[in-house]
Amino acid sequence: MGKLTKKQKAAAEKIEKGRVYSVEEASTLVKETSNTKFDASVDLAVRLGVDPRKANQMVRGVVTLPHGTGKDVRVLALVTPDKEQEAKDAGADFVGLDEYIDKIKNGWTDVDVIVTMPAVMGKIGPLGRVLGPRGLMPNPKTGTVTMDVAKAISDVKAGKIDFKVDRYGIVHASVGKTSFTADKIKENAEELLKTLVRMKPVAAKGTYVKSVFMSSTMGPGIPVDSKSV
Structure with missing residues (x-):
């Protein structure tokens, strides 16, 4: 891993080690830890307890984010x-x-x-x-x-996106921009997470939502409390 810049180091220091944040807290913190000059995307990475190699554990679907992605979709x-x-x-x-x-x-x-x-x-x-x-x-x-x-x-x-679990069991999706208010980021993130929970495959055993991280483009990952999902 390359050496962190001063801005990246300062952003990372705002995240308490060993702490997990609520979706609401993460939605505020992701704006504070963004250090780009452009309007960065806000992304969620959700690790699921599924084996995507098995057809009956594939998680794929669509969700309409209440506030859109902030991106001009072509x-x-x-x-x-x-x-x-x-x-x-x-x-x-x-x-x-x-x-x-x-x-x-x-x-x-x-x-x-x-x-x-x-x-x-x-x-x-x-x-x-x-x-x-x-x-x-x-x-x-x-x-x-x-x-x-x-x-x-x-x-x-209007903000409809599709998502698909990758071969590592992780769903990556954009839930807005850092220019969004924290409330809009929170509501978009919650809509995606609720949709993922509703799509839990019957064949999936054990813990379904294993971890959730929120981050901005080039920003540090903020651990979100997966138990609240």
Whole structure:
């Protein structure tokens, strides 16, 4: 690990060793420990007691954060011509089909979310090798493959995010920006945590939420009391 800068060291010293914080306390502290010049993201890392290698313990879903993520989400709508105007009116940043499929084949992935329709998934399927590793592949489970493209786009723009446990059993998700009030960070974090708890797999045994850490971009991790989740 590299040497901490003076700002990083000062931020880390604000976190008491051996102490775990409530979501409310962490939401205030994460603003105080942010040391970037830009509006940093506030992230949660939640370690779950699941084995993601087993299909019946996979945790994946969506949640609509009450205050959004604070990020301008770029949405690509891969739709047939009859749905293009609907997608544009809903706020999609890029709308089309074949031309964007060609761009993606050539390496273009300058978007955050892709929304599409069941009828065109056959064309999009071969793009899995490009989109999959970047978390951009549309999926019915996350509401990004639907006939109601307008609602899907509106939901994403309003703060709907998808999450998936990684191979280490950890869910990483952004719950706002350091410019948010502490109350907004708290409410967003609680909404994500409540959603994760509701999604506990039946096959998961023992402690489900093992640890929770809140941090800002380049900021120190703040341990959150997982027992309160």
